[in-house]
Amino acid sequence: MSKPPRPRRSPPRPRFVWLRTLRLALAVHPWRCAGIGAGALLLAALIATTSLPMALAERHPELALALHPEHPRALLTLAGQERARFATATAQEAEQAAGQAEQAATAAATATATTAGGEQTEDAGLPPAAADDADSLARQAREHAASLTPPEAAEPEAADAADAAAPPPPAAPEDLPAMRATLRDLATRILAGAPLDASAWRLTGDTSDDLATSRQAMLEAVARSRRETVAAFWLMHQDYEQGDYAGVVRMADVLLRTRPALNEYTLSYLNSLSLSPEGRKALVAALVENPSWRGLFLRSMGSKLAASDAPLALLQDLKDSGSPPSEPELVPLLRARIAAEKRAEGAYNIWLQMLPEAEALKVRPVNNLDFAQNPGNLPFNWNVARAVNAFIDLQPRGDDVAGRVLRIRFGVGRVRSASMEQVTFLRPGSYRFSGEQKGLMSSKRGMVWQVLCYPSGTVAAQSGQLLGAPRTWRPFSFDITIPNNGRCAAQRLRLFHDSRSTSEQFASGEIQFQSLQIAPLEAAASGG
Incomplete structure (x- = not known):
């Protein structure tokens, strides 16, 4: 049997084929190769x-x-x-x-101690205030x-x-x-x-x-x-x-838009400008254009200068310029002012001055008793706390009377922070708080209306336990006495679930209120 033929091997390829190709290209196209080479070198x-x-x-x-x-x-x-x-x-x-x-501070202290002990020492060559200024020098360094x-x-x-x-x-x-x-x-x-x-x-x-x-x-x-x-x-x-306050505001505008991490330092310059008439003028010129940092600055000014009259002067200039502060811009200043003064009168005066004339005429010692306006963050309107298993809302009335019905619904489980309140300014005297309730609230303890002197927290009056009326509206009332002792110029009117222990926090059903009124029983005492 014959053997199969062996496969033929291909001849080895010569080395440096590219060199032979380059020689051939140079020989055939010398000028073209020179141009390509020059271009490659240039590249x-x-x-x-x-x-x-x-x-x-x-x-x-x-x-x-x-x-x-x-x-x-x-x-x-x-x-x-x-x-x-x-x-x-x-x-x-x-x-x-x-x-x-x-x-230097150590040497001065040693020299002073030695001199006080009656020993003779050489002059340390330091001024008398060296020891006192040592910390200052170190801090400056x-x-x-x-x-x-x-x-x-x-x-x-x-x-x-x-x-x-x-x-x-x-x-x-x-x-x-x-x-x-x-x-x-x-x-x-x-x-x-x-x-x-x-x-x-x-x-x-x-x-x-x-x-x-x-x-x-x-x-x-x-x-x-x-x-x-x-x-x-x-x-x-x-x-x-x-003293180029317009330049300060221009650069602050740049920093507040591009470097939020430096806002605290940048706003400190703007807060300083609000303390002088020239600085306020430059600030107002920028704020009336409604820059993106306007709200941030007004909040910062309210927290840093709450006890000063500078914020009120700036806000008044804004109002005169046709760009008064909005309620969200004003609320932080009012709350900071109340916290700084531990009283509400100063913040109340600021709020009144910022109101348009038509709105100022509608202000009452107790506002929004008919719930015609929505609750908000303003201290002098209803503030609704964030509650757990309680839902507070406003419903239209079923009659032709203006206003709305306050409704509080309870979920399943423990109820916490089911409350609402506002800061009021009843003059010294006697009043009757009256209203109507409806619904069916199932709980060991019900809802309570309460009047507290502000900020002492002394109870001026409160209602009994209110659990609603199953079928029709049922009236309720209680009397309020505001003392004329100067310690109850402002009050807190609040509605809350009067639970005193964990077992009393469970509630279900709902309760509604309408037709709230506070009427004087006698003429308010003079001088209040």
């Missing part, structure tokens, strides 16, 4: 001087500058590293100043160090670049002038290649020795990027120091 040069430096700029700025000596992004990364070294050296200088201040925090800390992009680069070597405090000059030179080089770079303008302003030059550079930085936080904050502080 490689462009990549080496543009795209490659851009890719290396943040992590390897020195290599990027070797390829492109004036690459703006690489220079900016180097500036970030140098700025971090500058901040470290400045912090060391501040720590040294604080240490010297503490040593720490504040100085904090004020020199690198701008990159507020700029996420620059901070990422600085983190990606190698950590800068430490610098001594005596190198500060040279480092400042280096930063100034880097900023100049960056602007030469990228005149629209906002970070370079901010760096120029941060390193300049001339205040006017710094201001112009910071203005250029903010004009090119509203997210230049350091420049905007620097300008806001300078405008505040120079």
